[in-house]
Amino acid sequence: MDLTFVAIIVLAAMIFILSGMVGYLYWQQTRLTQQIHSITLALTSHLTPVPAPYVPVEQPVSEHEDVQEVEVPEEEDDRVSVEHVTGPPPEQTEVQEDDVDDIQSKTVKQLHEILTRKGIPFGKRDSKTVLLELLRATA
Numbered sequence: 001m002d003l004t005f006v007a008i009i010v011l012a013a014m015i016f017i018l019s020g021m022v023g024y025l026y027w028q029q030t031r032l033t034q035q036i037h038s039i040t041l042a043l044t045s046h047l048t049p050v051p052a053p054y055v056p057v058e059q060p061v062s063e064h065e066d067v068q069e070v071e072v073p074e075e076e077d078d079r080v081s082v083e084h085v086t087g088p089p090p091e092q093t094e095v096q097e098d099d100v101d102d103i104q105s106k107t108v109k110q111l112h113e114i115l116t117r118k119g120i121p122f123g124k125r126d127s128k129t130v131l132l133e134l135l136r137a138t139a
Contacts, residue, residue: 103135111135 103111111131115122120138122131 103132 103114106114108128108131111128112122112124115131115134118138120134122134126134
């Protein structure tokens with residue numbers, strides 16, 4: 001009978017240890033969710049809320065109340081007007097004169113000027129081959 005008592009004690013100890021481990025994991029999970037919740041509250045308090053658009057709300061008017069007309073402010077038209085252009089912009093004609101085949105004979109300084117005119121970022125220490133590849137990629 002001593003062997004069965006030892007087996008029961010070992011199993012009870014294992015169950016006790018496993019339940020302690022499960023409790024510890026539950027406690028850690030609860031702490032983690034609380035920390036995440038506090039972080040989200042801190043972030044949302046620092047972000048500015050986007051104001052809702054103005055929408056006039058009509059209220060029902062009973063027959064016995066004096067009816068007054070309410071002026072609703074007109075919204076401004078914030079759309080951008082587009083002009084129709086028939087020819088290419090003047091900058092584009094200048095860029096076309098720097099043909100891809102012609103840029104091989106340019107110096108590094110001239111390639112820097114072309115890239116600056118086109119608005120393409122480049123490194124000041126880039127080699128001529130890198131500058132040429134940038135120009136070919138954007139051509």
